Structure formats: structure tokens, C-alpha cells
Amino acid sequence: MSTVFLHVGQCGNQVSLPFWKRTVRDENVKNSRTFLHADELQRSVHIDSEPKVIAKIAKTSSVRKKNLVCGKRGRGTNWALGYHGLLKKGEDHIVEDTMEILRKETERCDSFSGCVLMHSLSGGTGSGLGSRLCETIRDEYPMSHLLSCSFAPCQSGESPLQHYNSLLTTAYLNRYTDCNILTHNDNILERLQKKMETVSFNQMNENIAAALCGVFLPTDTLTTKSGASIGMEPWEMVRSLCPNPGNKVIQINHIARSKLSWEAMMGQLLLGLHRYDREGKPYKSLANLIVARGDSTDSFHSAMKTLEKKVKNAYSCVPWNPFPLDIWTARNNLTGSKSASLTVASNSSSVTDYLEFLLSRSQTMYKAGAYLHWYWRYGATEEDFNEAMEEISSIIDNYKEAVK
Numbered sequence: 001m002s003t004v005f006l007h008v009g010q011c012g013n014q015v016s017l018p019f020w021k022r023t024v025r026d027e028n029v030k031n032s033r034t035f036l037h038a039d040e041l042q043r044s045v046h047i048d049s050e051p052k053v054i055a056k057i058a059k060t061s062s063v064r065k066k067n068l069v070c071g072k073r074g075r076g077t078n079w080a081l082g083y084h085g086l087l088k089k090g091e092d093h094i095v096e097d098t099m100e101i102l103r104k105e106t107e108r109c110d111s112f113s114g115c116v117l118m119h120s121l122s123g124g125t126g127s128g129l130g131s132r133l134c135e136t137i138r139d140e141y142p143m144s145h146l147l148s149c150s151f152a153p154c155q156s157g158e159s160p161l162q163h164y165n166s167l168l169t170t171a172y173l174n175r176y177t178d179c180n181i182l183t184h185n186d187n188i189l190e191r192l193q194k195k196m197e198t199v200s201f202n203q204m205n206e207n208i209a210a211a212l213c214g215v216f217l218p219t220d221t222l223t224t225k226s227g228a229s230i231g232m233e234p235w236e237m238v239r240s241l242c243p244n245p246g247n248k249v250i251q252i253n254h255i256a257r258s259k260l261s262w263e264a265m266m267g268q269l270l271l272g273l274h275r276y277d278r279e280g281k282p283y284k285s286l287a288n289l290i291v292a293r294g295d296s297t298d299s300f301h302s303a304m305k306t307l308e309k310k311v312k313n314a315y316s317c318v319p320w321n322p323f324p325l326d327i328w329t330a331r332n333n334l335t336g337s338k339s340a341s342l343t344v345a346s347n348s349s350s351v352t353d354y355l356e357f358l359l360s361r362s363q364t365m366y367k368a369g370a371y372l373h374w375y376w377r378y379g380a381t382e383e384d385f386n387e388a389m390e391e392i393s394s395i396i397d398n399y400k401e402a403v404k
């Protein structure tokens with residue numbers, strides 16, 4: 001079962017660098033050819049509306065050079081421009097080129113299982129083109145899986161358009177994907193700033209890549225008896241974590257350490273978890289997946305016997321799910337330089353805080369008519385905004401209903 005990765009915009013492509021650096025080292029990935037071809041080239045497509053980052057990607061030896069799609073200029077942090085493209089300037093080839101390359105990639109797969117998209121929620125390309133690609137891929141490959149890894153901007157604000165872009169994109173992701181792994185740049189920054197004074201995108205991306213590899217790379221749990229990985233980790237994760245179609249936002253916590261017991265590692269991971277809302281009420285989780293890597297002595301399952309209650313308590317699992325904790329293990333750990341790692345992917349009601357913030361900021365700006373002319377100019381309509389606001393409200397309602 002093969003997965004094709006699409007990296008869109010600056011953020012999606014910059015995260016791809018450390019992500020693939022780890023992935024191509026994994027022996028199981030190499031042998032199973034689920035994320036790599038027989039010639040060890042990546043099953044990935046890299047798309048940006050401007051050349052700078054794509055030029056950097058082109059230097060990676062494991063990237064198929066024909067799988068690079070590049071426009072002439074960026075989309076100016078504008079969802080509408082990313083979605084509709086520069087129609088008048090003949091730059092609307094990006095979507096067509098990407099779909100053609102994707103078609104060829106799927107034909108190179110023995111068994112194509114689906115696509116993973118990586119992109120920012122606020123950049124013009126990541127948000128607008130990312131939304132457009134999700135819609136187009138769902139339309140052309142309705143029976144295949146589609147998963148998005150989206151990156152939310154710092155709330156303190158980098159661009160006045162970021163709330164609209166994030167709102168519109170989150171609505172598209174909810175409509176067209178099976179699951180949205182949401183990473184908050186704020187959370188990554190907060191974690192890294194405890195260890196270092198200045199934090200670069202590279203350092204953030206290393207951290208993000210380790211967490212994504214934590215859930216995507218082959219595990220022994222999902223490896224067949226013959227020892228072959230079938231590359232189902234991303235899709236088994238979706239099956240396990242999204243019990244309802246209306247609740248499909250996943251957030252990941254990841255920790256990697258050497259020379260620490262599983263109990264101590266889990267203790268540290270839970271310390272960094274945001275457990276309560278502003279009113280002090282605990283967030284609740286619908287389903288969780290724990291992946292332990294570096295379990296060379298097969299000790300994680302016995303450690304979990306004592307940890308289970310603590311983890312269920314910290315993640316405050318809903319009573320209606322009889323199996324709220326799925327556990328996968330792997331003897332090797334290739335998510336980073338440390339010998340062991342723990343990754344917890346969680347479908348939690350904590351996402352409603354972010355969605356409510358996004359909705360209220362967007363509604364306030366929208367009522368004042370702020371910055372809307374930038375969207376009308378490039379083909380967005382009132383309907384786009386109204387539908388997106390309704391979609392976000394319905395995600396919030398679905399989570400409230402699920403954890404009632």
C-alpha cells in the first residue's frame with residue numbers, strides 16, 4: 001500500500017526536508033516501498049508558487065526532479081489568490097501540473113492508498129492552493145484516503161489576513177479530507193523556547209518532523225508476520241482516531257529521550273500537555289494513539305499496564321469509546337537522534353479553543369469589512385466566507401456534542 005505526499009508552499013516544503021531525511025533512513029520504509037520507490041526516490045510532489053524553496057528541495061538527491069511544480073511569484077498571504085491562481089497571467093497551470101504528476105505517481109504504485117498533504121493554514125499558497133488541491137484530489141480519487149498536516153500561525157499575528165486564510169482552509173479540510181493533523185506553531189515555539197533563546201524555522205521543523213514520523217513510520221504492531229511493512233500507519237491512525245466523521249482534527253505530542261524509563265518519559269510528555277480550558281474544565285479526548293519507538297526489549301506493553309490509568313486520566317477519555325487508547329510499538333527509533341520516543345496523537349475537544357478564536361476574529365473583521373477587497377479582487381465570494389463560518393461552527397458543535 002503506497003502513500004503519495006504533497007508538500008505545498010514554503011512551510012509544507014520546509015517541513016518536508018527533515019521529514020524525508022528521517023523517513024529515507026528507515027529500513028522498513030526502504031524494504032516495503034510504501035513511501036519510497038524501488039530506486040529509493042520519494043513518493044512526494046513538491047509544489048510552490050515561487051521558486052526559492054523549490055530550488056532548495058531540488059538539491060535533495062531522493063526527490064524526483066520531475067515532481068517539482070513551481071510558479072513565478074508567491075500568493076501574497078491571500079487564500080483567494082492561492083485558490084484561484086493568477087488566471088490572467090497564465091499561471092493557472094500549477095493545479096493541472098500537480099494533478100498530472102500525481103496521476104503518474106499513483107500509476108507507479110502497486111496499490112495506491114492515499115495522499116498526505118502538508119501546508120500552512122495562513123500562507124497564500126499553503127492555504128488557498130492547499131484547499132484547491134484537497135478539493136480536486138477528493139474529486140478525482142474519491143475512494144482513496146486523504147490526510148492533511150496543517151500548520152497554524154502564531155496567534156500573536158504575522159499577517160492581518162491569517163485568520164481569514166486559516167478559517168477558509170480549515171473549512172475546506174473538514175469538507176474534503178479524512179483527517180487533519182493540526183500543528184500550532186505557537187506550541188512548538190513555546191516548547192523550544194524553554195530550551196533555547198532564539199528559535200529558527202529549521203529547529204521547529206525538526207521537532208515537527210519527529211512528531212509526524214512518530215505516527216507515520218512503520219511500526220512492529222502493524223507489520224505482517226513475514227516481517228514486511230504494508231505502510232498502513234497513516235490510515236490505521238485515521239481509522240483508530242476518527243470514530244465520527246464530524247470529529248477529525250488530530251493533535252500530536254511527541255517526546256524523545258535516551259536513558260529514561262517509559263514511565264519517566266510518559267510523565268514528561270503529560271507535563272507538557274494542555275489539559276484544561278480557560279475555565280479550568282478538562283478537555284476531553286475521543287480517541288488516542290500512543291506510539292512507542294525504541295522498544296528494543298518489548299517492555300512498553302508491560303509499562304502501559306501501570307501507565308494506562310494515568311494516561312486515560314490526563315487525556316480525560318470520553319466514556320462512550322470502549323477503546324480510547326490504541327498502542328503501537330517499534331523496536332527501532334528513527335524519529336530523531338535519541339534512542340526512544342513516545343508520540344501521542346489525540347482527537348481532543350481542546351481544538352475548539354482555537355476554532356472559536358478563529359471564528360470570532362474572522363467574524364469581527366468580516367463585519368467591519370476589513371481586508372475583504374483583497375479577497376474579492378482574486379475571485380473569492382461572500383458565499384465562501386459564509387460557508388466557511390458555518391463549517392467551523394459545525395465542527396465546534398460536533399466536538400461539544402461528542403464530549404457532552
Ligand SMILES: Nc1nc2c(ncn2[C@@H]2O[C@H](COP(=O)(O)OP(=O)(O)OP(=O)(O)O)[C@@H](O)[C@H]2O)c(=O)[nH]1
Binds near residue numbers: 123153158
Ligand atoms: N513550522 C513552520 N512554519 C512555517 C515555515 N515557513 C512558514 N511558516 C509559517 O507559515 C505561514 C506562512 O506560510 P508560508 O508557507 O510561508 O506561505 P506560502 O504557502 O508559501 O504562501 P505565499 O508565500 O503567501 O504564497 C506563517 O504562519 C509562518 O509562520 C516553516 O518552515 N515551518
Ligand SMILES: [Mg+2]
Binds near residue numbers: 009075
Ligand atoms: Mg511562499
